[in-house]
Amino acid sequence: MNIAMIMSGGVGKRFGTLLPKQYTLIHGRPVIDYVIDACREAKAVDKIVVVCDPQCVQFSAELSAGDIEIAPNGSERCYSLQNGLEFIQEHYNCDNVCILDAVAPFVYPELIDEYFARLTEYDCVITCQKITGELGNYDYAILDRNNYYISQSPEAFRFSLLMRYFDPEFPSSELANQLPADTKRYLNFEFKNNLKITYDFELKYAEHMIAYFRERYRRSVKVYEKEVFITEGLQAYLLRTQPKETNEWLMHVAENYPRLAEKWEITSFIANQTSRYGLVLLAQSARFGDVIVKLIPPFVERYANEKSCYLALSNTFMCRLCDCDDAANALLLERVKPGDYARFEDNLLLTRFWDNVFAGVAPAQADQGEDYRAGLYARLQSAEKLPYCSAPIAKHLQLAAALYERCFAKETMYLIHGDLHEYNILKGANGYVAVDPIGFCAPLAFETSRFIRNDVLRNAKFGTTARLSLLFDYFGRWLPVEQVQAALYIDLSVTTYNSVYENETPRETERMLALLDTVRAGLAHNE
Secondary structure (H helix, E strand, O other): OEEEEEEEOOOOOOOOOOOOHHHOEEOOEEHHHHHHHHHHHOOOOOEEEEEEOHHHHHHOOOHHHOOOEEEEOOOOHHHHHHHHHHHHHHHOOOOEEEEEEOOOOOOOHHHHHHHHHHOOOOOEEEEEEEOOOOOOOOOOOOOOHHHOEEEEEEEEEEHHHHHHHOOOOOOOOOHHHHOOOOOOEEEEOOOOOOOOOOOHHHHHHHHHHHHHHHHHHHHHOOOOOHHHHOOHHHHHOHHHHOHHHHHHHHHHHHHHHHHHHHHHOEEEEEEOOOOOOOEEEEEEEOOOEEEEEEEOOHHHOOHHHHHHHHHHOOOOOEOOEEEEEHHHOEEEEEOOOOOOEOOOOOHHHHHHHHHHHHHHOOEOOOOOOEEHHHHHHHHHHHHHHOOOOHHHHHHHHHHHHHHHHHHHOOOOOEEEOOOOOHHHEEEEOOEEEEOOOOOEEEOHHHHOHHHHHHHHHHOHHHOHHHHHHHHHHHHOOOOOHHHHHHHHHHHHHHHHHHHHHHOOOOHHHHHHHHHHHHHHHHHHHHO
8 A cells, every 4th residue: 555645744934924834825725735636646646644733724625625634743843754654554554655745846646656666676765856056064074065965855665664763763854864774775866846845935936837847747747758768777888889879769769658658558667777788667557567668779689589589488487478569679578576586596496497498498490599609700700809808808709619619510509598697587476487588599508608607706705616516517407517518618708708898897807707717727627
Protein backbone atom coordinates (compact mmCIF):
# COMPACT_ATOMS: atom_id res chain seq x y z
CA MET A 1 0.00 0.00 0.00
CA ASN A 2 1.31 3.46 -0.96
CA ILE A 3 0.44 6.37 1.33
CA ALA A 4 0.98 10.08 0.66
CA MET A 5 1.59 11.93 3.93
CA ILE A 6 1.24 15.71 3.72
CA MET A 7 2.95 17.71 6.46
CA SER A 8 0.73 20.67 7.37
CA GLY A 9 1.59 21.44 10.97
CA GLY A 10 3.51 24.72 10.50
CA VAL A 11 2.29 27.94 12.07
CA GLY A 12 3.82 30.40 9.58
CA LYS A 13 5.98 32.55 11.87
CA ARG A 14 8.21 33.72 9.02
CA PHE A 15 5.22 34.27 6.75
CA GLY A 16 3.98 37.05 9.01
CA THR A 17 0.29 36.16 9.30
CA LEU A 18 -1.94 34.68 11.97
CA LEU A 19 -3.27 32.12 9.50
CA PRO A 20 -0.71 29.37 8.69
CA LYS A 21 0.66 29.89 5.18
CA GLN A 22 -0.63 26.53 3.90
CA TYR A 23 -4.18 27.87 4.29
CA THR A 24 -3.62 31.20 2.55
CA LEU A 25 -5.18 31.41 -0.90
CA ILE A 26 -3.81 31.06 -4.42
CA HIS A 27 -6.54 32.02 -6.89
CA GLY A 28 -9.18 31.47 -4.20
CA ARG A 29 -7.93 28.04 -3.02
CA PRO A 30 -5.72 27.22 -0.01
CA VAL A 31 -2.12 26.30 -0.87
CA ILE A 32 -2.56 22.84 0.66
CA ASP A 33 -5.43 22.04 -1.72
CA TYR A 34 -3.03 22.09 -4.68
CA VAL A 35 -0.88 19.48 -2.93
CA ILE A 36 -3.93 17.35 -2.13
CA ASP A 37 -4.99 17.61 -5.79
CA ALA A 38 -1.64 16.18 -6.89
CA CYS A 39 -1.96 13.28 -4.43
CA ARG A 40 -5.54 12.55 -5.50
CA GLU A 41 -4.56 12.49 -9.19
CA ALA A 42 -1.48 10.29 -8.65
CA LYS A 43 -2.30 6.77 -9.80
CA ALA A 44 0.03 5.09 -7.29
CA VAL A 45 -1.45 6.70 -4.15
CA ASP A 46 -3.82 4.46 -2.19
CA LYS A 47 -4.45 6.78 0.77
CA ILE A 48 -3.76 10.38 1.82
CA VAL A 49 -2.88 11.27 5.40
CA VAL A 50 -2.53 14.92 6.43
CA VAL A 51 -0.65 15.81 9.61
CA CYS A 52 -2.15 19.05 10.89
CA ASP A 53 -3.91 20.86 13.70
CA PRO A 54 -7.43 19.34 13.58
CA GLN A 55 -8.87 22.83 14.17
CA CYS A 56 -7.48 23.93 10.78
CA VAL A 57 -9.48 21.38 8.76
CA GLN A 58 -12.19 24.00 8.34
CA PHE A 59 -9.86 26.21 6.27
CA SER A 60 -9.66 23.68 3.39
CA ALA A 61 -12.52 22.28 1.34
CA GLU A 62 -10.35 19.28 0.40
CA LEU A 63 -9.53 18.51 4.04
CA SER A 64 -13.19 18.83 4.94
CA ALA A 65 -14.28 16.39 2.22
CA GLY A 66 -14.08 13.46 4.65
CA ASP A 67 -11.99 11.01 2.59
CA ILE A 68 -8.62 12.15 3.97
CA GLU A 69 -7.20 10.88 7.25
CA ILE A 70 -6.08 13.49 9.79
CA ALA A 71 -3.18 12.85 12.18
CA PRO A 72 -2.55 15.49 14.87
CA ASN A 73 0.55 17.64 14.50
CA GLY A 74 3.25 17.95 17.15
CA SER A 75 5.00 20.91 18.72
CA GLU A 76 7.87 20.63 16.17
CA ARG A 77 8.15 19.11 12.71
CA CYS A 78 10.02 16.08 14.05
CA TYR A 79 7.15 15.27 16.41
CA SER A 80 4.59 15.87 13.64
CA LEU A 81 6.50 13.34 11.56
CA GLN A 82 6.45 10.92 14.48
CA ASN A 83 2.68 11.36 14.92
CA GLY A 84 2.00 10.86 11.22
CA LEU A 85 4.20 7.78 10.84
CA GLU A 86 2.82 6.16 13.98
CA PHE A 87 -0.75 6.88 12.78
CA ILE A 88 0.00 5.12 9.48
CA GLN A 89 1.65 2.18 11.26
CA GLU A 90 -1.34 1.76 13.55
CA HIS A 91 -4.07 2.03 10.90
CA TYR A 92 -2.61 0.72 7.63
CA ASN A 93 -0.45 -2.02 6.16
CA CYS A 94 1.84 0.49 4.47
CA ASP A 95 4.60 -0.56 2.06
CA ASN A 96 5.78 2.87 0.92
CA VAL A 97 5.25 6.42 2.06
CA CYS A 98 5.77 9.68 0.18
CA ILE A 99 6.15 12.70 2.46
CA LEU A 100 5.09 16.06 1.02
CA ASP A 101 4.92 19.64 2.28
CA ALA A 102 1.58 21.45 2.34
CA VAL A 103 3.40 24.68 1.40
CA ALA A 104 5.01 23.29 -1.79
CA PRO A 105 2.15 23.61 -4.33
CA PHE A 106 4.09 22.94 -7.56
CA VAL A 107 4.25 19.18 -6.92
CA TYR A 108 2.44 17.17 -9.60
CA PRO A 109 0.86 13.68 -9.84
CA GLU A 110 3.39 12.10 -12.21
CA LEU A 111 6.24 13.03 -9.87
CA ILE A 112 4.55 11.24 -6.97
CA ASP A 113 3.94 8.19 -9.17
CA GLU A 114 7.58 8.25 -10.25
CA TYR A 115 8.80 8.32 -6.63
CA PHE A 116 6.68 5.31 -5.69
CA ALA A 117 7.86 3.48 -8.82
CA ARG A 118 11.51 4.12 -7.93
CA LEU A 119 10.98 2.41 -4.59
CA THR A 120 10.89 -0.90 -6.48
CA GLU A 121 14.63 -0.39 -7.03
CA TYR A 122 15.68 2.06 -4.29
CA ASP A 123 15.11 2.33 -0.53
CA CYS A 124 14.37 6.04 -0.62
CA VAL A 125 13.94 8.89 -3.10
CA ILE A 126 14.94 12.43 -2.19
CA THR A 127 14.21 15.66 -4.05
CA CYS A 128 17.46 17.59 -4.35
CA GLN A 129 18.68 20.89 -5.72
CA LYS A 130 22.19 21.71 -6.87
CA ILE A 131 23.86 24.61 -5.07
CA THR A 132 24.47 27.25 -7.74
CA GLY A 133 25.99 29.97 -5.57
CA GLU A 134 29.16 29.80 -3.52
CA LEU A 135 29.15 28.23 -0.06
CA GLY A 136 30.28 30.24 2.93
CA ASN A 137 30.60 29.47 6.62
CA TYR A 138 31.40 31.36 9.80
CA ASP A 139 34.81 29.70 10.11
CA TYR A 140 35.75 31.06 6.65
CA ALA A 141 36.81 27.59 5.51
CA ILE A 142 36.93 26.88 1.78
CA LEU A 143 34.07 24.56 0.79
CA ASP A 144 33.45 22.87 -2.54
CA ARG A 145 29.77 23.32 -3.41
CA ASN A 146 29.90 20.20 -5.60
CA ASN A 147 30.18 18.12 -2.43
CA TYR A 148 26.80 19.39 -1.15
CA TYR A 149 23.20 19.64 -2.25
CA ILE A 150 19.93 20.98 -0.83
CA SER A 151 17.41 18.30 0.13
CA GLN A 152 13.68 18.97 -0.07
CA SER A 153 10.31 17.27 -0.07
CA PRO A 154 8.75 15.30 -1.56
CA GLU A 155 10.72 12.34 -0.30
CA ALA A 156 9.66 8.70 -0.47
CA PHE A 157 10.70 5.72 1.65
CA ARG A 158 10.13 2.05 2.09
CA PHE A 159 7.95 2.37 5.14
CA SER A 160 9.34 -0.49 7.24
CA LEU A 161 12.91 0.77 6.75
CA LEU A 162 12.02 4.32 7.76
CA MET A 163 10.12 3.16 10.85
CA ARG A 164 13.02 0.96 11.92
CA TYR A 165 15.43 3.89 12.08
CA PHE A 166 13.25 6.97 12.60
CA ASP A 167 14.20 9.00 15.68
CA PRO A 168 12.42 12.32 16.37
CA GLU A 169 15.44 13.47 18.39
CA PHE A 170 17.86 12.96 15.49
CA PRO A 171 19.98 16.13 15.07
CA SER A 172 19.33 16.45 11.31
CA SER A 173 15.95 17.24 9.79
CA GLU A 174 16.87 15.20 6.67
CA LEU A 175 15.17 11.85 7.19
CA ALA A 176 17.48 9.97 4.81
CA ASN A 177 20.41 10.80 7.11
CA GLN A 178 18.88 8.54 9.74
CA LEU A 179 19.11 5.48 7.47
CA PRO A 180 22.15 3.17 7.32
CA ALA A 181 25.07 4.20 5.12
CA ASP A 182 24.44 1.35 2.67
CA THR A 183 20.84 2.42 2.04
CA LYS A 184 20.13 2.60 -1.68
CA ARG A 185 19.21 6.25 -2.27
CA TYR A 186 17.96 7.92 -5.43
CA LEU A 187 18.67 11.65 -5.56
CA ASN A 188 16.28 13.42 -7.93
CA PHE A 189 17.71 16.70 -9.24
CA GLU A 190 15.14 17.04 -12.03
CA PHE A 191 12.28 18.70 -10.08
CA LYS A 192 13.78 22.17 -10.36
CA ASN A 193 10.63 24.27 -9.83
CA ASN A 194 9.97 23.07 -6.31
CA LEU A 195 8.82 26.26 -4.62
CA LYS A 196 8.28 26.05 -0.86
CA ILE A 197 6.31 29.08 0.29
CA THR A 198 8.15 30.59 3.24
CA TYR A 199 7.73 34.36 2.77
CA ASP A 200 4.78 36.42 1.59
CA PHE A 201 6.43 37.48 -1.71
CA GLU A 202 6.70 33.80 -2.68
CA LEU A 203 2.92 33.55 -2.52
CA LYS A 204 2.73 36.25 -5.22
CA TYR A 205 5.18 34.28 -7.38
CA ALA A 206 3.08 31.13 -6.92
CA GLU A 207 -0.05 32.98 -8.02
CA HIS A 208 1.64 33.95 -11.29
CA MET A 209 3.37 30.63 -12.02
CA ILE A 210 1.18 27.79 -10.76
CA ALA A 211 -1.03 27.65 -13.86
CA TYR A 212 2.05 27.68 -16.12
CA PHE A 213 3.79 24.83 -14.33
CA ARG A 214 0.67 22.69 -14.07
CA GLU A 215 0.08 22.98 -17.81
CA ARG A 216 3.75 22.22 -18.46
CA TYR A 217 3.61 19.06 -16.36
CA ARG A 218 0.45 17.90 -18.13
CA ARG A 219 2.17 18.33 -21.49
CA SER A 220 5.30 16.52 -20.28
CA VAL A 221 3.32 13.30 -19.81
CA LYS A 222 2.72 13.11 -23.57
CA VAL A 223 5.79 14.86 -24.99
CA TYR A 224 9.29 13.51 -24.33
CA GLU A 225 12.55 15.32 -24.85
CA LYS A 226 15.69 13.31 -25.54
CA GLU A 227 17.21 14.49 -22.21
CA VAL A 228 14.66 12.28 -20.41
CA PHE A 229 16.48 9.25 -21.83
CA ILE A 230 20.09 10.31 -21.20
CA THR A 231 21.49 7.97 -18.55
CA GLU A 232 24.82 7.75 -16.77
CA GLY A 233 25.66 4.62 -18.78
CA LEU A 234 25.04 6.34 -22.12
CA GLN A 235 27.14 9.30 -21.01
CA ALA A 236 29.96 6.98 -19.97
CA TYR A 237 30.12 5.13 -23.27
CA LEU A 238 27.96 5.79 -26.35
CA LEU A 239 27.69 9.56 -25.90
CA ARG A 240 31.44 9.65 -25.34
CA THR A 241 32.50 7.40 -28.21
CA GLN A 242 29.74 8.01 -30.79
CA PRO A 243 28.10 11.33 -29.83
CA LYS A 244 26.55 12.20 -33.22
CA GLU A 245 24.92 8.83 -33.81
CA THR A 246 23.77 8.54 -30.18
CA ASN A 247 22.16 11.99 -30.12
CA GLU A 248 20.31 11.25 -33.37
CA TRP A 249 19.10 7.94 -31.95
CA LEU A 250 17.94 9.60 -28.71
CA MET A 251 15.88 12.06 -30.76
CA HIS A 252 14.31 9.07 -32.51
CA VAL A 253 13.58 7.41 -29.15
CA ALA A 254 11.91 10.56 -27.79
CA GLU A 255 9.72 10.86 -30.88
CA ASN A 256 8.72 7.18 -30.94
CA TYR A 257 8.30 6.43 -27.24
CA PRO A 258 4.66 7.68 -27.06
CA ARG A 259 3.75 5.18 -29.81
CA LEU A 260 5.44 2.34 -27.90
CA ALA A 261 3.79 3.42 -24.66
CA GLU A 262 0.37 3.29 -26.31
CA LYS A 263 1.08 -0.03 -28.06
CA TRP A 264 2.29 -1.77 -24.89
CA GLU A 265 0.08 0.23 -22.48
CA ILE A 266 3.08 1.54 -20.53
CA THR A 267 1.95 3.72 -17.65
CA SER A 268 5.34 4.68 -16.17
CA PHE A 269 9.03 3.90 -16.41
CA ILE A 270 12.39 4.42 -14.73
CA ALA A 271 15.55 4.39 -16.83
CA ASN A 272 18.30 2.05 -15.65
CA GLN A 273 21.34 4.29 -15.21
CA THR A 274 24.05 1.68 -15.79
CA SER A 275 23.23 0.27 -19.24
CA ARG A 276 25.99 1.36 -21.67
CA TYR A 277 24.88 0.03 -25.07
CA GLY A 278 21.27 1.22 -25.15
CA LEU A 279 18.31 2.03 -22.94
CA VAL A 280 16.77 -0.29 -20.35
CA LEU A 281 13.50 1.05 -18.95
CA LEU A 282 11.96 -0.54 -15.87
CA ALA A 283 8.30 -0.05 -16.72
CA GLN A 284 4.76 -0.82 -15.67
CA SER A 285 2.29 -1.97 -18.30
CA ALA A 286 -1.46 -2.14 -17.82
CA ARG A 287 -1.43 -5.12 -20.20
CA PHE A 288 1.77 -7.02 -19.34
CA GLY A 289 2.47 -5.98 -15.73
CA ASP A 290 6.06 -5.28 -14.65
CA VAL A 291 8.23 -5.24 -17.75
CA ILE A 292 11.54 -4.12 -19.22
CA VAL A 293 11.55 -2.00 -22.36
CA LYS A 294 14.92 -2.40 -24.04
CA LEU A 295 15.81 0.05 -26.82
CA ILE A 296 18.91 -0.78 -28.87
CA PRO A 297 20.63 1.79 -31.14
CA PRO A 298 20.75 0.62 -34.77
CA PHE A 299 24.47 1.42 -35.04
CA VAL A 300 25.24 -1.00 -32.18
CA GLU A 301 23.97 -3.79 -34.48
CA ARG A 302 22.69 -6.05 -31.70
CA TYR A 303 18.93 -5.89 -32.07
CA ALA A 304 18.41 -8.56 -34.76
CA ASN A 305 20.70 -11.11 -33.07
CA GLU A 306 19.29 -10.43 -29.62
CA LYS A 307 15.72 -10.77 -30.85
CA SER A 308 16.48 -14.03 -32.69
CA CYS A 309 18.16 -15.40 -29.58
CA TYR A 310 15.09 -14.69 -27.42
CA LEU A 311 12.84 -16.29 -30.05
CA ALA A 312 15.00 -19.34 -30.73
CA LEU A 313 15.72 -20.04 -27.05
CA SER A 314 12.26 -19.25 -25.70
CA ASN A 315 10.97 -21.61 -23.00
CA THR A 316 14.51 -22.65 -22.10
CA PHE A 317 16.78 -20.63 -19.81
CA MET A 318 15.89 -17.20 -21.22
CA CYS A 319 13.75 -14.41 -19.81
CA ARG A 320 10.34 -14.29 -21.54
CA LEU A 321 10.03 -11.99 -24.55
CA CYS A 322 6.54 -10.43 -24.46
CA ASP A 323 6.75 -8.50 -27.74
CA CYS A 324 9.11 -6.59 -30.01
CA ASP A 325 8.97 -3.54 -32.26
CA ASP A 326 11.34 -3.60 -35.24
CA ALA A 327 10.72 0.06 -36.16
CA ALA A 328 12.06 1.19 -32.78
CA ASN A 329 14.60 -1.63 -32.27
CA ALA A 330 12.70 -2.32 -29.04
CA LEU A 331 12.17 -5.48 -27.00
CA LEU A 332 9.48 -5.87 -24.35
CA LEU A 333 10.59 -8.35 -21.69
CA GLU A 334 8.96 -9.75 -18.60
CA ARG A 335 10.71 -8.22 -15.60
CA VAL A 336 12.62 -10.77 -13.52
CA LYS A 337 11.89 -10.54 -9.78
CA PRO A 338 13.59 -10.26 -7.37
CA GLY A 339 16.29 -9.91 -10.04
CA ASP A 340 19.30 -10.73 -7.83
CA TYR A 341 22.52 -11.42 -9.71
CA ALA A 342 23.82 -14.98 -9.96
CA ARG A 343 26.43 -16.15 -7.44
CA PHE A 344 28.62 -19.22 -7.81
CA GLU A 345 27.98 -19.97 -4.13
CA ASP A 346 24.24 -20.37 -4.90
CA ASN A 347 25.21 -23.78 -6.22
CA LEU A 348 21.90 -25.62 -6.38
CA LEU A 349 19.99 -22.98 -8.35
CA LEU A 350 23.00 -22.15 -10.50
CA THR A 351 23.58 -25.78 -11.44
CA ARG A 352 19.93 -26.13 -12.39
CA PHE A 353 20.33 -23.02 -14.57
CA TRP A 354 23.37 -24.44 -16.41
CA ASP A 355 21.54 -27.74 -16.87
CA ASN A 356 18.86 -25.74 -18.70
CA VAL A 357 21.46 -23.85 -20.73
CA PHE A 358 23.16 -26.94 -22.11
CA ALA A 359 19.86 -28.76 -22.64
CA GLY A 360 18.21 -25.78 -24.32
CA VAL A 361 20.68 -24.80 -27.05
CA ALA A 362 20.44 -26.18 -30.58
CA PRO A 363 22.75 -26.17 -33.60
CA ALA A 364 22.68 -22.77 -35.30
CA GLN A 365 20.70 -22.41 -38.52
CA ALA A 366 21.98 -20.56 -41.58
CA ASP A 367 22.39 -16.80 -40.97
CA GLN A 368 21.44 -17.23 -37.32
CA GLY A 369 23.56 -15.33 -34.81
CA GLU A 370 26.79 -13.38 -35.05
CA ASP A 371 29.72 -15.42 -36.39
CA TYR A 372 32.10 -15.62 -33.42
CA ARG A 373 35.09 -16.75 -35.48
CA ALA A 374 34.70 -13.83 -37.90
CA GLY A 375 34.65 -11.40 -34.98
CA LEU A 376 37.83 -12.92 -33.59
CA TYR A 377 39.70 -12.47 -36.87
CA ALA A 378 38.36 -8.93 -37.38
CA ARG A 379 39.86 -7.93 -34.03
CA LEU A 380 43.14 -9.62 -34.85
CA GLN A 381 43.42 -7.63 -38.07
CA SER A 382 42.83 -4.27 -36.36
CA ALA A 383 44.65 -4.88 -33.04
CA GLU A 384 47.68 -2.81 -34.06
CA LYS A 385 45.45 0.29 -34.25
CA LEU A 386 44.39 0.10 -30.59
CA PRO A 387 45.15 3.33 -28.66
CA TYR A 388 46.97 1.45 -25.88
CA CYS A 389 48.12 -2.10 -24.99
CA SER A 390 48.12 -2.93 -28.71
CA ALA A 391 51.21 -5.18 -28.72
CA PRO A 392 50.20 -7.62 -25.93
CA ILE A 393 46.59 -7.75 -27.13
CA ALA A 394 47.69 -8.45 -30.71
CA LYS A 395 49.94 -11.27 -29.46
CA HIS A 396 47.14 -12.86 -27.45
CA LEU A 397 44.69 -12.57 -30.37
CA GLN A 398 47.18 -14.26 -32.67
CA LEU A 399 47.56 -17.15 -30.23
CA ALA A 400 43.79 -17.23 -29.71
CA ALA A 401 43.12 -17.54 -33.46
CA ALA A 402 45.55 -20.45 -33.74
CA LEU A 403 43.98 -22.11 -30.68
CA TYR A 404 40.50 -21.69 -32.16
CA GLU A 405 41.53 -23.46 -35.38
CA ARG A 406 43.16 -26.27 -33.43
CA CYS A 407 40.36 -26.88 -30.90
CA PHE A 408 37.11 -25.70 -32.50
CA ALA A 409 37.35 -25.60 -36.30
CA LYS A 410 35.45 -28.91 -36.61
CA GLU A 411 33.07 -28.39 -33.67
CA THR A 412 29.32 -27.98 -34.11
CA MET A 413 28.20 -24.36 -34.11
CA TYR A 414 25.36 -23.46 -31.73
CA LEU A 415 23.27 -20.35 -31.29
CA ILE A 416 24.44 -19.35 -27.81
CA HIS A 417 23.59 -16.47 -25.50
CA GLY A 418 27.24 -15.42 -25.61
CA ASP A 419 27.34 -13.08 -22.60
CA LEU A 420 26.37 -15.23 -19.61
CA HIS A 421 28.22 -13.38 -16.87
CA GLU A 422 26.63 -12.99 -13.44
CA TYR A 423 24.95 -9.64 -14.21
CA ASN A 424 23.00 -11.23 -17.07
CA ILE A 425 21.78 -14.18 -14.98
CA LEU A 426 18.96 -13.02 -12.70
CA LYS A 427 17.04 -14.80 -9.99
CA GLY A 428 13.33 -15.17 -10.76
CA ALA A 429 10.48 -16.85 -8.96
CA ASN A 430 11.47 -20.28 -10.33
CA GLY A 431 15.24 -19.98 -10.43
CA TYR A 432 17.77 -18.17 -12.59
CA VAL A 433 17.01 -16.90 -16.10
CA ALA A 434 19.20 -15.10 -18.63
CA VAL A 435 18.83 -11.61 -20.14
CA ASP A 436 20.73 -9.45 -22.67
CA PRO A 437 22.01 -12.10 -25.10
CA ILE A 438 24.45 -11.26 -27.88
CA GLY A 439 23.45 -14.27 -29.98
CA PHE A 440 26.73 -15.79 -31.14
CA CYS A 441 27.10 -18.65 -33.59
CA ALA A 442 29.88 -20.46 -31.74
CA PRO A 443 30.97 -23.75 -30.14
CA LEU A 444 29.09 -24.58 -26.95
CA ALA A 445 32.13 -24.15 -24.66
CA PHE A 446 32.06 -20.38 -25.30
CA GLU A 447 28.84 -20.13 -23.29
CA THR A 448 30.87 -20.53 -20.07
CA SER A 449 33.67 -18.04 -20.75
CA ARG A 450 32.26 -14.76 -19.49
CA PHE A 451 30.84 -16.24 -16.32
CA ILE A 452 34.30 -17.62 -15.47
CA ARG A 453 36.02 -14.35 -16.41
CA ASN A 454 33.82 -12.17 -14.19
CA ASP A 455 33.86 -14.62 -11.29
CA VAL A 456 37.66 -14.78 -11.22
CA LEU A 457 38.09 -11.02 -11.51
CA ARG A 458 35.55 -10.43 -8.76
CA ASN A 459 37.13 -12.98 -6.40
CA ALA A 460 40.78 -11.95 -6.66
CA LYS A 461 41.41 -12.68 -2.97
CA PHE A 462 40.46 -16.31 -3.53
CA GLY A 463 43.52 -16.73 -5.74
CA THR A 464 43.33 -16.63 -9.54
CA THR A 465 44.75 -20.11 -10.21
CA ALA A 466 42.70 -21.75 -7.47
CA ARG A 467 39.50 -20.03 -8.61
CA LEU A 468 40.09 -21.04 -12.22
CA SER A 469 40.64 -24.65 -11.17
CA LEU A 470 37.41 -24.61 -9.17
CA LEU A 471 35.39 -23.24 -12.10
CA PHE A 472 36.97 -25.53 -14.68
CA ASP A 473 36.06 -28.53 -12.50
CA TYR A 474 32.52 -27.18 -12.10
CA PHE A 475 31.88 -26.80 -15.83
CA GLY A 476 33.63 -30.11 -16.48
CA ARG A 477 30.39 -31.89 -15.58
CA TRP A 478 28.91 -30.62 -18.89
CA LEU A 479 31.88 -30.07 -21.21
CA PRO A 480 35.47 -31.27 -21.68
CA VAL A 481 37.64 -29.15 -19.38
CA GLU A 482 40.20 -28.62 -22.16
CA GLN A 483 37.53 -26.97 -24.31
CA VAL A 484 36.38 -24.75 -21.44
CA GLN A 485 39.97 -23.60 -20.85
CA ALA A 486 40.62 -22.94 -24.53
CA ALA A 487 37.32 -21.07 -24.98
CA LEU A 488 38.12 -18.90 -21.95
CA TYR A 489 41.51 -17.89 -23.35
CA ILE A 490 40.08 -17.09 -26.79
CA ASP A 491 37.09 -15.13 -25.47
CA LEU A 492 39.20 -13.32 -22.90
CA SER A 493 41.45 -12.15 -25.75
CA VAL A 494 38.36 -10.84 -27.58
CA THR A 495 36.92 -9.02 -24.56
CA THR A 496 40.31 -7.57 -23.61
CA TYR A 497 40.38 -6.00 -27.07
CA ASN A 498 36.85 -4.66 -26.45
CA SER A 499 37.84 -3.22 -23.06
CA VAL A 500 40.19 -0.71 -24.69
CA TYR A 501 37.20 1.04 -26.27
CA GLU A 502 34.79 0.51 -23.38
CA ASN A 503 36.93 2.07 -20.62
CA GLU A 504 38.55 5.48 -20.38
CA THR A 505 41.72 4.26 -18.64
CA PRO A 506 43.95 1.20 -19.18
CA ARG A 507 43.43 -0.15 -15.66
CA GLU A 508 40.68 -2.66 -16.50
CA THR A 509 42.50 -3.77 -19.64
CA GLU A 510 45.66 -4.38 -17.63
CA ARG A 511 43.71 -6.55 -15.15
CA MET A 512 42.37 -8.63 -18.02
CA LEU A 513 45.83 -8.95 -19.59
CA ALA A 514 47.14 -10.30 -16.28
CA LEU A 515 44.33 -12.87 -16.24
CA LEU A 516 45.08 -13.75 -19.86
CA ASP A 517 48.70 -14.49 -18.97
CA THR A 518 47.57 -16.79 -16.14
CA VAL A 519 45.10 -18.67 -18.36
CA ARG A 520 47.73 -18.97 -21.11
CA ALA A 521 50.25 -20.35 -18.62
CA GLY A 522 47.72 -22.98 -17.57
CA LEU A 523 47.13 -24.00 -21.18
CA ALA A 524 50.89 -24.27 -21.79
CA HIS A 525 51.26 -26.42 -18.68
CA ASN A 526 48.55 -28.80 -19.89
CA GLU A 527 50.23 -29.08 -23.29
